[in-house]
Amino acid sequence: MIGIGQHKELEILRKRVLHYAVDEFGMTLPEIRFFLLNSEEFMSVLEKGVFPRSPTNIWEGKEVITHRNRVQIGLEPGVYYEVVQCGDPSYAYLNDGNNLVNQASVMAHVCGHAEFSEINVLQNSEKDCTERVMWLSGQVDLAQNFLGSIDYRRYWNAAASVTQFTRPKSQYNLKNSVEHDNIISEEFRVRDDAAPPLSYFSSSINELYGAGNEHTIRQRIADEERRRKQKIEMSRSGYRLKAPCEDMFGFLVEHAPANEAERDILRYLYAVNKTSEFVMRTQIMNEGWCMYWESKIMHKLFGEGAVGGAVDYCKTFSGVCRPRPWYARNPYHLGYVMWQQIEEDFAKGRLSMDYVNEKNVDVRKQWNRPPAGNPIDFMRHLVRTITDFEFLRRYLTEELILKFHLNRIPVHEAERMRIPPEMILKYDDEWLWVVPEGIKEKMLGNFTHFGRPRIYIVDSDYRSEGGLLLYHRDDELGILRQDWIEPTLRHVSKLWKAPVFLLTYDSDGKGELVSLSKQSCVREDYPTYPTFDEVRKIIRTGRNFE
Amino acid sequence: MPNAPDISSADSEGAFNDFIDDYIEEGIKNIINNIDERGLDVRGDEVVFEVDGICPPTFIYDKSGGMGGGIGRDPGKLVFSIPFERLMELVAKKLRLPNLLKSGNGRIMEMTERFKTFGTTGVILDKRRTFKRALKTNIALGNYDPENEKYDIWIRKRDKRYKLPVAEEKPKFKAVVFYVGDISFSTWGERLDLEKKVVSFIQMWVDFNYGANNVEHRFFVHDSEAHEVTQEQFYTVTNAGGTYAAPAFELCNTVARNEYDIAGTNFYLFYFGDGEVFGEDAEEIGEIIEQSGLELYSRIGITEVMPSPRGWGSCLADKLSHLEKDHSTVVRISKLYEKKKVFVTIKRLFGDEKEVNEPWEEPPEDEEEDIDF
Numbered sequence: 079m080i081g082i083g084q085h086k087e088l089e090i091l092r093k094r095v096l097h098y099a100v101d102e103f104g105m106t107l108p109e110i111r112f113f114l115l116n117s118e119e120f121m122s123v124l125e126k127g128v129f130p131r132s133p134t135n136i137w138e139g140k141e142v143i144t145h146r147n148r149v150q151i152g153l154e155p156g157v158y159y160e161v162v163q164c165g166d167p168s169y170a171y172l173n174d175g176n177n178l179v180n181q182a183s184v185m186a187h188v189c190g191h192a193e194f195s196e197i198n199v200l201q202n203s204e205k206d207c208t209e210r211v212m213w214l215s216g217q218v219d220l221a222q223n224f225l226g227s228i229d230y231r232r233y234w235n236a237a238a239s240v241t242q243f244t245r246p247k248s249q250y251n252l253k254n255s256v257e258h259d260n261i262i263s264e265e266f267r268v269r270d271d272a273a274p275p276l277s278y279f280s281s282s283i284n285e286l287y288g289a290g291n292e293h294t295i296r297q298r299i300a301d302e303e304r305r306r307k308q309k310i311e312m313s314r315s316g317y318r319l320k321a322p323c324e325d326m327f328g329f330l331v332e333h334a335p336a337n338e339a340e341r342d343i344l345r346y347l348y349a350v351n352k353t354s355e356f357v358m359r360t361q362i363m364n365e366g367w368c369m370y371w372e373s374k375i376m377h378k379l380f381g382e383g384a385v386g387g388a389v390d391y392c393k394t395f396s397g398v399c400r401p402r403p404w405y406a407r408n409p410y411h412l413g414y415v416m417w418q419q420i421e422e423d424f425a426k427g428r429l430s431m432d433y434v435n436e437k438n439v440d441v442r443k444q445w446n447r448p449p450a451g452n453p454i455d456f457m458r459h460l461v462r463t464i465t466d467f468e469f470l471r472r473y474l475t476e477e478l479i480l481k482f483h484l485n486r487i488p489v490h491e492a493e494r495m496r497i498p499p500e501m502i503l504k505y506d507d508e509w510l511w512v513v514p515e516g517i518k519e520k521m522l523g524n525f526t527h528f529g530r531p532r533i534y535i536v537d538s539d540y541r542s543e544g545g546l547l548l549y550h551r552d553d554e555l556g557i558l559r560q561d562w563i564e565p566t567l568r569h570v571s572k573l574w575k576a577p578v579f580l581l582t583y584d585s586d587g588k589g590e591l592v593s594l595s596k597q598s599c600v601r602e603d604y605p606t607y608p609t610f611d612e613v614r615k616i617i618r619t620g621r622n623f624e
Numbered sequence: 625m626p627n628a629p630d631i632s633s634a635d636s637e638g639a640f641n642d643f644i645d646d647y648i649e650e651g652i653k654n655i656i657n658n659i660d661e662r663g664l665d666v667r668g669d670e671v672v673f674e675v676d677g678i679c680p681p682t683f684i685y686d687k688s689g690g691m692g693g694g695i696g697r698d699p700g701k702l703v704f705s706i707p708f709e710r711l712m713e714l715v716a717k718k719l720r721l722p723n724l725l726k727s728g729n730g731r732i733m734e735m736t737e738r739f740k741t742f743g744t745t746g747v748i749l750d751k752r753r754t755f756k757r758a759l760k761t762n763i764a765l766g767n768y769d770p771e772n773e774k775y776d777i778w779i780r781k782r783d784k785r786y787k788l789p790v791a792e793e794k795p796k797f798k799a800v801v802f803y804v805g806d807i808s809f810s811t812w813g814e815r816l817d818l819e820k821k822v823v824s825f826i827q828m829w830v831d832f833n834y835g836a837n838n839v840e841h842r843f844f845v846h847d848s849e850a851h852e853v854t855q856e857q858f859y860t861v862t863n864a865g866g867t868y869a870a871p872a873f874e875l876c877n878t879v880a881r882n883e884y885d886i887a888g889t890n891f892y893l894f895y896f897g898d899g900e901v902f903g904e905d906a907e908e909i910g911e912i913i914e915q916s917g918l919e920l921y922s923r924i925g926i927t928e929v930m931p932s933p934r935g936w937g938s939c940l941a942d943k944l945s946h947l948e949k950d951h952s953t954v955v956r957i958s959k960l961y962e963k964k965k966v967f968v969t970i971k972r973l974f975g976d977e978k979e980v981n982e983p984w985e986e987p988p989e990d991e992e993e994d995i996d997f
Binding site for chain 2 (some may be wrong): 555
């Protein structure tokens with residue numbers, strides 16, 4: 079592995095790419111450090127979560143062996159395109175098997191990723207992210223010495239069970255769900271400009287005769303008592319749940335009882351996995367943004383003769399941007415064509431209210447009015463303010479679904495899916511097209527849960543024994559895999575070091591409480607399985623579950 | 625440009641290989657119980673496994689329900705390989721099997737070559753040593769001087785080092801294994817499967833102990849007469865005739881004496897049947913074993929595979945139990961009723977003498993009576 083500065087041609091290309099990206103197109107980029115790797119190193123970096131270093135763990139080794147087997151028997155290509163760890167600075171890894179034109183395109187692609195991370199609303203770019211992870215990796219290696227290899231492996235494997243429940247960008251992340259006792263709640267803060275409320279113990283005649291009836295007074299006493307108990311609870315544990323917490327792993331990192339060595343393991347795994355949510359929520363916009371800028375920069379490079387092989391590049395580009403049906407959408411293709419469409423629509427004034435309100439089809443077809451500003455500035459504004467859900471909701475229309483072939487399925491797959499006849503628009507020997515209605519809703523629906531169970535922490539002192547109560551939200555995607563519930567709860571219990579409970583539902587939709595303590599795992603009916611709104615209300619009002 | 629950060633997956637891959645070793649060790653019994661007539665998938669010198677679900681458990685949707693899945697974590701199968709030698713070591717460790725005793729020490733020797741030393745001429749170049757010498761030479765000559773940006777390394781002929789073989793005499797042990805099967809009763813279905821599993825393991829175990837090139841495996845079947853057959857025929861030939869096992873034992877003894885050097889060869893005999901014998905057959909077998917078998921064979925194993933309920937015959941195992949008791953270093957008897965007890969039979973046939981003190985396996989509960997006639 080070498081730094082790109084040691085390779086003359088690549089260093090020249092890097093300078094040209096950055097010149098166009100920053101000087102000509104005005105991209106906002108952090109420092110980007112490029113490295114050149116061989117295929118084994120590439121595989122290794124991929125398995126380390128795109129960080130240069132990781133502690134010893136068996137799952138990375140398993141993935142390396144899996145990849146190697148798959149490459150040997152031809153199930154995977156041996157050559158990877160690019161990988162980048164965005165941050166400030168960003169680290170980009172190039173494969174030494176690529177030719178020069180591919181390397182140039184990769185560098186341009188990386189610029190797109192770096193800018194998107196830097197300016198997107200989810201604020202993925204973090205200062206010295208890679209360096210921090212490398213430092214944590216060293217701490218975890220020390221932790222292994224402290225814990226011993228067996229305990230270390232067990233703790234790591236336990237934590238590996240919950241890494242996918244890392245949701246720092248969720249509406250119900252740690253910041254929005256957990257209140258700490260060093261934050262004075264608004265309820266207890268006295269505002270200077272507000273007159274202090276009369277206490278119901280006041281001797282004021284208004285209080286005695288006009289403040290309210292007995293029920294109101296009882297309610298106020300109950301509310302006061304509830305707030306007092308919450309304050310006590312918070313001072314005892316240092317925190318209080320004020321809403322369901324979807325960032326389960328983050329909660330365990332902060333609040334699970336752990337020694338320093340164990341805490342380092344949790345912190346490392348959290349640091350490595352926390353970007354996965356950003357990727358899930360912005361993949362289409364992100365990859366499309368990168369392909370958009372990659373094509374622009376490559377046009378410039380071809381134009382000035384910095385690289386050759388335009389035809390080969392076009393073949394590669396079209397392969398990467400091949401359209402796929404909506405259920406297996408290709409983010410490179412969908413993002414790229416949508417950004418192009420948005421640029422064109424904005425440039426022709428089609429993203430205005432006048433166009434939306436125009437009912438005449440012919441007028442709409444001929445529409446071409448001056449834009450309200452620079453299309454690129456508008457596109458950057460979108461990057462700064464929305465994610466994939468809003469991106470698709472606003473700009474993916476039925477016409478575009480047809481245009482981008484999102485409703486086109488290979489015939490053999492359509493046979494397997496058993497598409498009902500009324501859904502079929504047309505077909506030939508190779509493809510089948512379904513009606514576009516409903517496709518957008520299906521795509522948007524995936525952004526709420528991404529096909530994964532949504533598990534929330536709803537009580538950190540369940541049954542007053544310090545138990546952790548988890549709530550499985552019903553997204554109408556079926557039940558959890560039953561044989562994995564107990565071992566997963568055991569792993570969570572190993573991290574929480576207390577009983578753990580999971581509130582879920584069975585195949586008939588009836589509530590079920592799975593309780594795991596040291597002795598056993600017990601399942602019992604939970605007749606009053608609450609909806610998510612009910613759960614929020616229970617937490618907000620300080621009531622107990624059950 | 626900052627220093628290149630360190631990248632190596634060797635540590636984690638090593639940890640995973642250790643994990644797989646532990647996993648195999650835990651699952652050895654299952655592996656043995658599921659061997660088929662092909663043995664394990666051996667490619668070259670390695671045994672290839674497919675393992676399900678080596679993946680940390682987590683909350684995912686149950687795909688079998690039809691609606692779940694999506695972007696889930698499907699553990700799938702993991703294919704990996706370990707050296708055959710390593711697998712058999714794990715088997716021996718888990719089942720606590722002692723290595724087979726080998727006789728013929730000092731009688732038959734074979735020459736082997738081991739690469740213990742190095743020289744300036746030879747056939748097999750030792751690259752590491754050669755490079756080290758070349759590096760030292762070039763540093764001394766000033767060709768390699770990173771501080772002055774000189775990076776040349778020239779390998780001269782006198783820098784080259786070759787691995788040199790040293791001839792050694794090593795005793796060569798030879799073994800012959802006789803497998804004898806009773807085809808007088810229906811040997812098919814589950815009974816045949818169980819027989820195949822035990823035979824497969826015996827083949828692998830003896831090959832491991834002696835080296836595959838030093839072992840011969842020979843197969844015999846009998847009904848009222850004994851015949852030698854191929855391994856494929858051993859599993860496929862059937863008859864519905866009478867049972868007379870003693871001739872098979874005689875035939876094995878005859879073959880051993882006539883075709884091999886008794887002094888330099890280790891003989892093993894393993895018999896498989898339903899255990900029902902008639903007339904004086906069991907006594908004859910006992911005499912053959914006592915008179916010549918105990919001296920000739922390193923191990924005699926008699927396995928009743930899914931023993932039939934007794935009609936008017938007698939039980940071979942019961943009749944010969946005194947031999948096991950008195951000569952447990954040579955004679956071992958076992959009963960095998962079901963697949964998950966294959967490893968118990970293996971332990972009984974090859975384990976140390978205290979295995980003999982364990983009672984024979986009992987038929988599992990709810991076993992249906994065989995319908996004989």
